[in-house]
């Protein structure tokens with residue numbers, strides 16, 4: 001595959017061989033109904049793998065269990081066995097299946113129905129279920145397939161109509177539970193507590209069976225998600241082919257430059273098209289995962305274009321696959337890939353969850369998919385028993401990807417991260433408690449389930465707003481209206497902004513109010529189901545964004561200005577000139593313009609915008625560095641700070657990098673542009689930066705830190721934000737903040753605080769690993785920088801991070 005690539009480009013940074021493994025079978029547990037065994041045998045499952053039998057038996061015997069094993073390891077069978085066996089045996093019990101997406105729920109229902117086990121009346125109940133069918137489902141189905149959204153809005157809100165169903169509820173399946181993270185995960189955690197309470201009200205005490213991709217500490221995650229103690233089954237006994245994993249860094253291009261003249265790499269998408277075309281030419285059945293729907297379409301088109309020049313007969317063997325396709329189209333594509341009629345498919349993560357495609361010859365991942373769990377889920381599609389398969393990870397222009405291709409152990413040898421969620425977030429707790437109280441009056445002993453003291457505080461506030469009433473027996477809902485419709489469980493509340501096509505009046509989707517200025521500002525390119533639109537108007541008052549269909553040859557990146565103030569400091573540790581804190585902050589942001597870029601990354605122009613300020617109360621982790629450690633000459637705390645801050649003139653809060661101080665001269669930089677670095681961090685004594693370099697150094701360190709936090713906190717870089725300043729009013733020192741992007745926080749800042757040393761060490765490593773001379777999107781430039789990525793001082797960032805790490809290590813973390 002590297003044939004024909006000039007040797008100076010050598011894009012492959014690492015190759016690893018992962019051995020295969022043989023299957024380990026178990027006997028059918030004695031309790032499995034013979035009809036179920038017969039149905040499964042008919043489908044080619046002659047005996048369960050050991051982990052399936054173990055997890056299924058836990059569930060059958062009433063122990064809450066999470067099965068956390070690799071891709072295509074047959075997790076479905078683990079929850080199907082106990083449910084199907086009870087139903088086949090004629091027990092009058094019911095089961096509820098929850099999946100994060102409708103499509104996955106439909107796939108799982110299809111798979112259960114196709115087994116055709118007697119006594120099973122499985123049906124879906126989601127937004128697509130016709131009204132006429134809903135009564136039938138409520139009255140007759142004994143296995144209901146739904147999703148958290150419908151459970152929240154359509155089932156718990158009207159639980160009286162589901163009384164019979166709840167009375168018999170014996171099992172709740174939570175599939176792909178690792179995807180319940182961040183704000184959505186926090187909502188689902190509370191939703192499951194509501195579900196348990198309602199079930200108990202009807203006298204049922206269902207067992208929870210959770211299926212998860214491989215994650216670290218699945219038992220504690222599952223217990224946090226459900227609120228009940230779960231056992232974990234993690235020993236994967238399914239067979240797996242050997243795989244070779246190659247890490248690939250697209251080369252820097254000579255002919256193109258990006259923002260502020262930074263070098264640009266060949267895009268991961270273009271590189272993926274080329275690799276996919278090569279694989280198809282070799283006759284390898286291959287899947288390429290791309291992060292955006294548009295990207296998936298473009299990658300397929302690119303591969304087809306290459307093939308049309310080399311071997312036109314292969315053009316039709318390449319296609320794109322993404323959500324938004326009809327189920328029949330998706331089925332046809334899956335079948336064509338499995339049969340070998342299609343050789344190359346470029347897809348979004350639509351093919352990641354639940355879809356039964358495995359045993360491919362090759363998988364290409366264009367960019368880190370956000371979590372190690374997703375990485376392994378996607379990579380796991382490759383590998384047939386007996387034959388070796390190839391996985392290629394292509395780095396995008398992003399510090400995290402750069403870090404990973406240069407630190408293979410972080411990708412290939414690290415335990416998969418635990419999903420982060422925070423059910424105590426008051427912004428999540430308040431609407432969830434309102435729903436709980438409206439469902440059934442809440443008693444004092446029940447409060448423990450919802451977070452104890454935190455819940456009590458939130459209830460007191462709801463009582464003050466006259467939404468609930470406190471009586472001696474508990475809390476009561478005061479209104480006849482239910483709050484459920486107002487509570488969106490995938491975001492943090494507020495009226496959603498409707499995105500409407502002006503010509504047709506068709507509503508395309510909704511956007512969180514907090515991110516509307518970012519996502520649908522005038523001029524923004526908005527993608528929906530693979531189609532592209534351009535925003536004409538954003539009216540925040542009426543909650544409307546008007547768009548028209550257009551497929552321009554550029555993407556847009558908003559520019560915003562951010563201020564931050566510390567509301568309270570919850571944790572603080574001092575390390576001799578460096579302090580690390582965790583607390584509550586208020587972030588004020590304003591989108592001030594946007595950049596238009598070509599797909600290559602090349603910037604076309606910048607357009608200013610006049611949009612209102614948005615404010616966000618959330619949680620942040622921040623570190624401060626004393627001016628003496630920063631090493632500014634003769635500094636006494638006022639030098640570096642006064643300089644940059646005074647120029648900004650916003651009372652000390654604006655992003656330090658707004659200051660137009662000259663960026664470092666480079667005299668501190670090593671010949672290879674990698675900065676004045678000593679391995680393992682500097683000893684305290686200073687970063688050796690003159691004051692003028694401090695803003696750029698902190699700004700660059702902040703960008704890279706945001707890029708790397710997802711490695712430790714299962715968040716997306718877009719879930720978090722950051723602010724850096726050479727002097728901050730509230731801390732009195734140079735400060736770098738990284739904050740949660742959601743009101744009340746989602747637990748990401750906490751993870752950053754807990755993992756401060758490995759996080760900042762990885763941040764520094766990512767910057768050092770990038771071969772560019774003074775900063776590019778692969779290290780310190782950020783695609784969402786409010787300041788047009790200015791100033792940025794790459795070498796200075798390495799020096800600051802080295803100094804901070806030196807202090808943390810010397811004074812012990």
Ligand SMILES: Nc1ncnc2c1ncn2[C@@H]1O[C@H](COP(=O)(O)OP(=O)(O)OP(=O)(O)O)[C@@H](O)[C@H]1O
Nearest residue numbers: 045047048049070071072073074075076077354355
């Ligand atoms: N014991 C078994 N013996 C043989 N084949 C099995 C066995 N159990 C499951 N399978 C097959 O393995 C494939 C993958 O199963 P399944 O989709 O349940 O895996 P999964 O772990 O849920 O996958 P994903 O990682 O996509 O969530 C299916 O085709 C299924 O029929």
